[in-house]
Amino acid sequence: MATKNNKGANSSGFVDISSNTQVVKLYKKKGRAVRIVAVVLAVLLMISGGGVLYYYHALDSLNYESDDSSKVATKATTIADDEVDEFNVSVKNDDLLSSPKVLNIMLFGEDNHKKGETGRSDSMIMASIDINSEKIKLTSFQRDTYVYVPGYGYTKLTHAYSWGGASLTIRTIEANFGVMVDRYAVVDFNSFKKIIDVLGGLTIKLDADEAAYINYQMYINKQTTNRHVLEEKDGTVTLTGQQALWYARDRGYEGIQAGDDWSRTSRQRKLLEKIFSDMRKASLTQIISIVSEVGPLVTTNLKKDEITGLVSHALTYINYDVKQYTVPQDGLWAYYTDEEAGSCIQITDMDKCRKKFAKFVFGSALTA
Secondary structure (H helix, E strand, O other), X not given: XXXXXXXXXXOOOOOOOOOOHHHHHHHHHHOXXXXXXXXXXXXXXXXXXXXXXXXXXXXXXXXEOOOOHHHOOOXXXXXXXXXXXXXXXXXXXXXXXXXXXXXXXXXXXXOOOOOOOOOOEEEEXXXXXXXXXXXXXXXXXXXXXXXXXXOOEEXXXXXXXXXXXXXXXXXXXXXXXXXXXXXXXXEEHHHHXXXXXXXXXXXXXXXXXXXXXXXXXHHHOOOOOOOOOOOOOOEEEEEOHHHHHHHHHOOOEOOOEOOOHHHHHHHHHHHHHHHHHHHOOOOHHHHHHHHHHHHHHOEEOOOHHHHHHHHHOHHHHOOOEEEEEEEOOOOOEEEEEEOOOEEEEEXXXXXXXXXHHHHHHHHHHEOO
16 A cells, blocks of 8 residues: 655655565564575575675675755755745655565666766656555656756756756655655666676667667767668567667757657666566576676665665566556646756646656555
């Protein structure tokens, strides 16, 4: 059952989505220490000898970030400290919807940035693991959506990432759309390419325009000397990491195709769904190997015991059906021009937008 969040009851903001009945009993009886031991033991039973050390090495390889909200940048020179949401759309922390049966993880694709600086978010997708309906749900947030950014005022959603990274973006999504985000993971462009290559490339269906776009970008950016690496026709191809990155960033251009951010986010969700599908063929040992190789390329605030819990149930989760969604939804937005932000996507009915989004994330667990 989806409920309003009381962050005082769970300071970490993490929800338990274990589907193992024995582990559920331990959660109820013994507390967090026993929970961790139970999940770790489940993994240890499936990994022998040196594999145990290998697994923990994999966990140590990830780039962990704290939940310290003090890291979030402020724009005090432009926005007053006592600024309020003039349209009164912000949802307070205690009113955020959450469920013990659903884990919401924000996935950010970040453009390459200078050391010590926050880059821009090229993609924002919330992956919801719903054990109640046995589905993985992917929700894209349009970058140009006109939202209230806490401490900054009204502007495009993408600016929240530039100003305060994952933390401020999550606060913005929660404040505007009313659904609690439990954790996040960030991958920059270079890491994305390496991850796809580690996975052996990405085999996916392209149309002729998508193939032409990838060829064009690869050629003009001097990433190949062959102007037509891919056949420019409809069909299934295996993309390298660099080619997959151009596929994920494709918004079209004049002379190749009429694209936009809606088609791009659709491709990003399609790409993730294909990765999930390919992972269904992997064994637990292969999954752990992938975690080890991919770990250094990912920045996350997931805790080690949380990752252990996810890995221990990975063979279950990757067999869930994948559903896709986008915010704002069709029929609930219009183009709007802001003096500072420029052309934006304005939500025309925020209440309906929130309800539809919550229904998609929580399904039958949503309270009336």
